[in-house]
Amino acid sequence: MSANSKDIRISSPFSWRGDSFPPILDEDTPNHLKRISDLGIPFIFDIHTHFFPETIMKLIWRWFDNVNWAIGYRLPEIERVKRLHQNGIKQFTTLNYAHKKNMAQSLNEWTYANFKNWPGAIPFGTFYPEEGVFSYVKQAVEGYGFLGFKLHCEVSKLNLNDPELSDSFRYLEKKEIPLVIHTGTAPLPGEFTGFQFFKPFIETYPNLHVIIAHMGAHEISAYASLLGHYPNLALDTTMVFVDFLATGKESDIDAAIPLLERFQDQIYFGSDFPNIPYNLNHPISKLLDLPISDKAKQKILYRNGKNRFFK
Template sequence: MHPSSDLLPCFACFHGETGEVSPSNSEEQRLLSPFPWKEKGVFPPLLDEENPPHLNLLKKLNIPYLFDIHCHFFPEVVMKLIWKWFDKVGWAIAYRYAEEERVLRLHKNGFKRFTTLNYAHKPDMAESLNDWIHSHWRNWEGAVPFGTFYPEEGVETYVKKAVEEYGFLGFKLHCEVSKLDLNRKELKQTFRYLESVSIPLVIHTGNAPLPGDFTGISHFLPFMQTYPDLKVIVAHMGAREISEYAELIGSYRNLYLDTTMVFVDFLATGENVDSWLFLLEKYQNRILFGSDFPNIPYNLSHPVMKILEAKISDEAKRKVLWKNAEDLFPIM
């Protein structure tokens, strides 16, 4: 059974609530969560260990650092609303810290580069989020600046500004939260522009944790057919249609998947998808590591260790955890 749509944590910042967030880092909260775990009552740690176990393994594999392609930064008031909503659904937040401390936690866990993802759910919101990222991202050592956009008047203008003036290197879209149809004509020129300048997009297009009005492969495929050269990173590997999204890799040279909350013990989709771990080997050049930091109910070592312990080649691990994202966003 999946949680009802009124419990979905991805809608957290859209209910207009205010107030302080109560602590949620407890085993009791995880026991009460409507979202299942692989083994009931058995949870990975919430808190960072003094010496995170994955760091020594990274050295052995000659991985200089980790690159998180799916890391969120919102204005403080919005982030607190998100956390407050997570509290209602038993979704413990491992990294419920002030922004500066969160960046330090990324560094402590070996994440030297990470994206600044956020998204808009209504008109007249995306541009202000972009302005906020532009004003702050240089304070976050290792940040790769991402913006967002929405089908509205002036969208192409502020997207061009974000690229050409702000120097943004990518954009995030969330088809479920934004009720966003990627095939809307209002976005055609914007997508054509991003295609022409080779700017990647991270897109939540899959049907997890629940399907939206415009999620799923049936909406995504015509989008890719229209913009075949657009650089697209499918969030969460397209769960719950992992095989369908993976099959598109052979047809679209700029299509990638990210591992965000896929091969972990917390089953936000309600399904154990470890049977798809072989895809990390098969498509090792086109899969990127993502965490969903800071809104994860376990510490950062957990998703990294799941990949490090997977029965795939060392080279595949190197590519997924670091090199593929580094190739997409080289340090200039």
């Protein structure tokens, strides 16, 4: 990342907490490694990391460039995996998503062909409302051995209540296969984002294992209100408790802290790596700094993910 990364981040339309910025790339020895070891956490499980074919990833980075969202981790794929490991993240998901028809199946094929090259990768697929969707979802589970799926309602302009997806959701509900779903309105709203679309969806598939990305920001309290009613529902902390305020105002984020203690069994750590405007130490250290119990930190950073995918 160039020396003017601070200037780039200052000019972002998304604000920052305070007037200083965390480093854009890793320090030689991230300072959170000893802290997690002292908590009895052998490694971090990251529920929200992205892997795309190089051409698509570069197009995504171009979008971030247009909003001055500085990204330091523009590194070869295997180097990015090394950075995850160096930060104590030894297990992580392979999230990607389609933004048009006839794309999701090829993304699944690419993930299947490559994920074994990324030590610690938990293979996730994706799908899209289109002809044949149920067939390739079933193939991803039973043929490829995928352990989850990612959907992005804003980028994909995807309505979770689309009848074309009902067979896939019923199948995944029966198979107890989790989905990470970006359904919230942060950082930008979409045609089908927001609680008003998610609530009827989860009412239709009440036993579906769903992890709501970014804790549902900008409607964290609304999504959290469902946790007591749907035991298979969870939230991830991706980009929430950090100094970059793309997921909400400072007051909204501070108000969400007690949720981590109250619903500690239903919260997963997520980073959004590599598409973050700070180094990986930042979201981990910020979570470790929060006034919640050591037990909650252990569950969020490690145990919940481990228990979910390696029972």
